[in-house]
Amino acid sequence: MSATDERTTADARAGYADPLIKRVMAANGIEYAYRELGAGEAPLVLLQHFRGNLDNWDPALIDDLAAERRVVPFDNVGVGATTGTTPNTVEAMAHDAIAFIEAMSFQQVDLLGFSIGSFVAQEIALIRPDLLRRVVLASSAPQGATGMHGWAPEVIRAVGQPEPNPQGYLDVFFAPTSASQQAGQQAAGRIFGRTTNRDAPTTWQTRQAQYDAVCAWGIPNHALLQRVAAIDLPAFVANGDSDPMILPRYSYLLAGLLPDARLTIYSDSAHGFLFQHHERFAADVHAFLEERA
Amino acid sequence: MSATDERTTADARAGYADPLIKRVMAANGIEYAYRELGAGEAPLVLLQHFRGNLDNWDPALIDDLAAERRVVPFDNVGVGATTGTTPNTVEAMAHDAIAFIEAMSFQQVDLLGFSIGSFVAQEIALIRPDLLRRVVLASSAPQGATGMHGWAPEVIRAVGQPEPNPQGYLDVFFAPTSASQQAGQQAAGRIFGRTTNRDAPTTWQTRQAQYDAVCAWGIPNHALLQRVAAIDLPAFVANGDSDPMILPRYSYLLAGLLPDARLTIYSDSAHGFLFQHHERFAADVHAFLEERA
Numbered sequence: 001m002s003a004t005d006e007r008t009t010a011d012a013r014a015g016y017a018d019p020l021i022k023r024v025m026a027a028n029g030i031e032y033a034y035r036e037l038g039a040g041e042a043p044l045v046l047l048q049h050f051r052g053n054l055d056n057w058d059p060a061l062i063d064d065l066a067a068e069r070r071v072v073p074f075d076n077v078g079v080g081a082t083t084g085t086t087p088n089t090v091e092a093m094a095h096d097a098i099a100f101i102e103a104m105s106f107q108q109v110d111l112l113g114f115s116i117g118s119f120v121a122q123e124i125a126l127i128r129p130d131l132l133r134r135v136v137l138a139s140s141a142p143q144g145a146t147g148m149h150g151w152a153p154e155v156i157r158a159v160g161q162p163e164p165n166p167q168g169y170l171d172v173f174f175a176p177t178s179a180s181q182q183a184g185q186q187a188a189g190r191i192f193g194r195t196t197n198r199d200a201p202t203t204w205q206t207r208q209a210q211y212d213a214v215c216a217w218g219i220p221n222h223a224l225l226q227r228v229a230a231i232d233l234p235a236f237v238a239n240g241d242s243d244p245m246i247l248p249r250y251s252y253l254l255a256g257l258l259p260d261a262r263l264t265i266y267s268d269s270a271h272g273f274l275f276q277h278h279e280r281f282a283a284d285v286h287a288f289l290e291e292r293a
Numbered sequence: 294m295s296a297t298d299e300r301t302t303a304d305a306r307a308g309y310a311d312p313l314i315k316r317v318m319a320a321n322g323i324e325y326a327y328r329e330l331g332a333g334e335a336p337l338v339l340l341q342h343f344r345g346n347l348d349n350w351d352p353a354l355i356d357d358l359a360a361e362r363r364v365v366p367f368d369n370v371g372v373g374a375t376t377g378t379t380p381n382t383v384e385a386m387a388h389d390a391i392a393f394i395e396a397m398s399f400q401q402v403d404l405l406g407f408s409i410g411s412f413v414a415q416e417i418a419l420i421r422p423d424l425l426r427r428v429v430l431a432s433s434a435p436q437g438a439t440g441m442h443g444w445a446p447e448v449i450r451a452v453g454q455p456e457p458n459p460q461g462y463l464d465v466f467f468a469p470t471s472a473s474q475q476a477g478q479q480a481a482g483r484i485f486g487r488t489t490n491r492d493a494p495t496t497w498q499t500r501q502a503q504y505d506a507v508c509a510w511g512i513p514n515h516a517l518l519q520r521v522a523a524i525d526l527p528a529f530v531a532n533g534d535s536d537p538m539i540l541p542r543y544s545y546l547l548a549g550l551l552p553d554a555r556l557t558i559y560s561d562s563a564h565g566f567l568f569q570h571h572e573r574f575a576a577d578v579h580a581f582l583e584e585r586a
Contacts, residue, residue: 145549146522226515229439249549252556256546259440263545265556 016062017190020197021054021081026103030096033081033199034074034104038066042133044110044289045101046073047117049139049271050159050214051207053080054199058187058275064282065112069289072109074100076120079206080199086209090116090143090217094123101131110289112136114274115246116210119143119217125231134289136236138274138281139243141250142257143217144224148250150215155245160211162204166192173272175242180268183276191275228257235261236288238281240273262288309355310483313490314347314374319396323389326374326492327367327397331359335426337403337582338394339366340410342432342564343452343507344500346373347492351480351568357575358405362582365402367393369413372499373492379502383409383436383510387416394424403582405429407567408539409503412436412510418524427582429529431567431574432536434543435550436510437517441543443508448538453504455497459485466565468535473561476569484568521550528554529581531574533566555581 019035026032035054036043044065048056057073065071077096078086087093097120101109110133113121118140125135141148150156158168166188174184235258239251248265255263264284266273274281312328319325328347329336337358341349350366358364370389371379380386390413394402403426406414411433418425434441443449451461459481467477528551532544541558548556557577559566567574 147552222516222519225518249554251549252545252554253549256438256542256544256549261542261545263558 016057016059016066017194018196021199023081024100024103026099028077028096028099030077030082030084030099032074032077032100032103034072034100036070036072037062038068038070040069042108042110042289043070043072043104043106044112044285045097045106046071047076047097047111047113047120048073048079049115049117050210051202053202055080055194056191058272058278059190059194060187061275061278061282064278065285067282068286069110072104075199076100078209079202086203086206088209088212088216090119090123090213091127093120093213094127097124098128098131108133110134110136112138112285113140114138115140115271116214119213122228122231125233126227129231129233132233134234134236135231136238136285136288137251137254138238139240139246139251139271140237140254141217141246142225142228142254144219144221144227145250145253146220146222148246149218149220150211151245156211159245160207172245173270174276175240175268175270177268180242180270180276183269184272187272187275225253225257228254229259232259234288234291236285237261237263238274238284239265240269240271240276241265241267243270243273245271309350309352309359310487311489314492316374317393317396319392321389321392323370323375323377323392325367325370325393325396327365327393329363329365330355331361331363333362335401335403335582336363336365336397336399337405337578338390338399339364340369340390340404340406340413341366341372342408342410343503344495346495348373348487349484351565351571352483352487353480354568354571354575357571358578360575361579362403365397368492369393371502372495379499381502381505381509383412383416383506384420386413386506387420390417391421391424401426403427403429405431405578406433407431408433408564409507412506415521415524418526419520422524422526425526427527427529428524429531429578429581430544430547431531432533432539432544432564433530433547434510434539435518435521435547437512437514437520438543438546439513439515441539442511442513443504444538449504452538453500465538466563467569468533468561468563470561473535473563473569476562477565480565480568518546518550521547522552525552527581527584529578530554530556531567531577532558533562533564533569534558534560536563536566538564
């Protein structure tokens with residue numbers, strides 16, 4: 001057994017609470033930071049939310065996903081421990097993600113994109129459809145939908161400041177109910193309680209570039225809604241019923257525009273519905289990814 | 294107590310299983326056939342499905358709705374016992390429905406449109422928004438959505454023939470599961486078991502004109518999807534998860550395009566989800582109509 005194999009086995013025992021960060025050099029000259037957990041045929045590659053790095057995935061969700069498949073979260077260009085500068089368009093982020101997938105020598109993957117990561121997932125499906133098998137779009141919206149030009153003022157105040165704001169995180173990722181807030185405290189404990197093998201923090205450059213991309217994505221343009229009609233991959237669209245960052249109506253819209261989408265709205269939850277309802281969401285993802293074509 | 298009051302009281306006791314058909318003359322020269330049940334401020338006016346007349350509303354649903362409000366199903370122009378010729382566009386049907394509402398001297402109404410009736414409801418909301426308070430869109434779709442140019446071949450075979458096809462009705466209005474088919478048998482018993490005070494049957498002229506309107510509504514035109522963005526009334530969009538006549542994806546799309554929509558998809562049910570789940574659907578309609586603005 002090689003040193004790498006030993007580490008992988010140790011990771012599988014520890015779960016996502018304490019995995020090593022791995023690195024791979026891509027053809028674009030970028031060294032990507034990633035983690036991997038679980039085993040299986042088509043890897044499930046994860047695309048992270050606004051300002052998030054590898055550590056911002058709830059270990060409870062990753063462990064639930066990794067119980068049945070190979071799961072690969074990574075930092076896109078300029079994010080966390082990945083080198084380079086974060087680009088300011090979703091399209092460039094998609095090309096950067098494709099470069100990572102190619103560097104990993106994955107022939108075909110399933111994608112799970114969360115928030116801005118779900119915009120990147122849509123773009124990958126449009127640019128390089130053959131690379132994908134199925135796509136999960138969590139807290140998503142199609143480019144050009146009206147009313148989503150940037151996050152709402154209270155949302156960007158809560159999660160857009162230079163320094164992290166723990167209460168702001170809870171306000172955006174969890175619903176204003178005691179059940180959701182309690183789930184939020186637990187998720188935040190798992191996410192921010194990590195003490196070893198931490199990823200590098202995301203920078204202000206990443207925040208600004210990502211927010212430029214978010215605002216550009218939200219420039220209202222009804223004609224652009226038609227783009228996702230070209231995504232004929234099976235898609236699973238999911239959202240929290242009280243998400244203040246990307247309203248559920250955009251999940252309805254996306255699921256209605258996509259030719260082959262399933263839609264689930266999780267009750268009493270917000271942007272972090274997939275952390276709050278990690279067990280049910282992971283079960284729904286597994287069921288979707290295992291559907292017979 | 295006048296003769297009319299006595300009749301109304303008798304109707305309330307009997308429920309929708311055996312109500313009188315009433316008639317009102319409108320300014321457009323049409324004599325409209327309608328029924329009414331229940332009491333309350335804003336009447337809930339019902340717009341019926343393809344080829345349906347007053348008798349095709351499940352009495353169980355009407356009774357559940359009338360328990361808390363005034364409910365007014367009517368035959369639009371040329372349908373059942375209403376005089377005139379059925380027009381072949383949704384827009385003309387909307388003007389005809391407005392003429393009925395004016396003839397009834399209703400200042401403002403709630404609308405529940407079902408199937409083609411939901412297309413008419415959208416059009417009324419666009420033509421005469423001030424006439425409406427809130428709108429329920431059951432088994433609906435926005436004009437211009439792709440993939441709905443006419444009913445699917447198996448659907449039009451089942452419900453589009455000159456003679457009624459009881460099995461075809463069950464196949465389209467109920468899901469292919471034992472629970473849904475059993476509910477369908479019960480609903481069909483309530484709907485078709487009526488022996489007195491029957492409405493006039495709908496004609497082939499109505500069928501052809503309505504189907505022309507349905508096909509025109511489904512001519513794919515992405516730009517037309519933007520029309521419903523002008524409906525800023527509160528809307529409740531509802532569908533069965535297995536509706537073969539108007540797929541749930543069009544409810545997603547509609548709810549995503551409407552500025553102020555709630556969406557509920559009812560499990561294990563098809564086009565007749567509102568008959569199968571009459572109790573829950575009526576409760577959801579009451580809750581929606583009683584929301585504080």
